[in-house]
Amino acid sequence: MRFLLHLGSNQTNLAFSPLSFHYVLVLLAAGATGDTLNQIVSFLGPSGGMAHASLASHAASAFLARGNGSEPDVRCGVGVWVDSSLQLRPAFADMVTSQYNATAQAMPFQEKPDKARVEINRWFEDKTGGLIKELMPEG
Numbered sequence: 681m682r683f684l685l686h687l688g689s690n691q692t693n694l695a696f697s698p699l700s701f702h703y704v705l706v707l708l709a710a711g712a713t714g715d716t717l718n719q720i721v722s723f724l725g726p727s728g729g730m731a732h733a734s735l736a737s738h739a740a741s742a743f744l745a746r747g748n749g750s751e752p753d754v755r756c757g758v759g760v761w762v763d764s765s766l767q768l769r770p771a772f773a774d775m776v777t778s779q780y781n782a783t784a785q786a787m788p789f790q791e792k793p794d795k796a797r798v799e800i801n802r803w804f805e806d807k808t809g810g811l812i813k814e815l816m817p818e819g
Contacts, residue, residue, distance in 0.1 A: 703758055707780060711760075711772045757807030758782040761800060763789040794818070 702724070709720040760776055762768055764786040773784040783803070787796035797816045804815045 697756075700756065700758075703756075703780070707758065707760060707776060707782065710775055710780075711769070755808040755811060757804045757812070759800070759803065760784040761787045761789075761796070763787065765790060 705720055705724055709717055712720055758780065759782055760768070768784055776782045776784040787799065789796050801814050801816055804812045
């Protein structure tokens with residue numbers, strides 16, 4: 681709730697998707713270990729990390745897959761981007777794509793930040809059917 685209050689502090693209208701927040705936290709948990717993992721799982725709630733991972737994976741396959749023919753038409757884009765100077769663990773990158781219907785890739789944030797911004801914005805525009813055109817504005 682503190683996070684939501686912070687997000688809406690300068691806004692007159694605010695819409696958000698609890699499923700999206702849950703989804704991102706589960707992705708973070710999938711790549712975390714030790715105290716960080718324990719904190720995320722504790723924040724997610726008493727069901728435990730595996731239950732939350734199962735829910736997010738099910739949502740990805742059942743509700744967020746494009747062209748599934750179900751109503752309403754739900755569009756969601758979830759991705760993990762890291763600077764091209766870093767490398768994601770292959771097992772994590774595979775899990776992101778196979779279990780969570782998300783993307784995981786490197787971007788030239790340090791060398792060409794505007795190019796990375798444009799590519800990510802294009803990706804989100806495509807994933808949301810043009811509903812989100814500029815997730816990351818210039819600057």
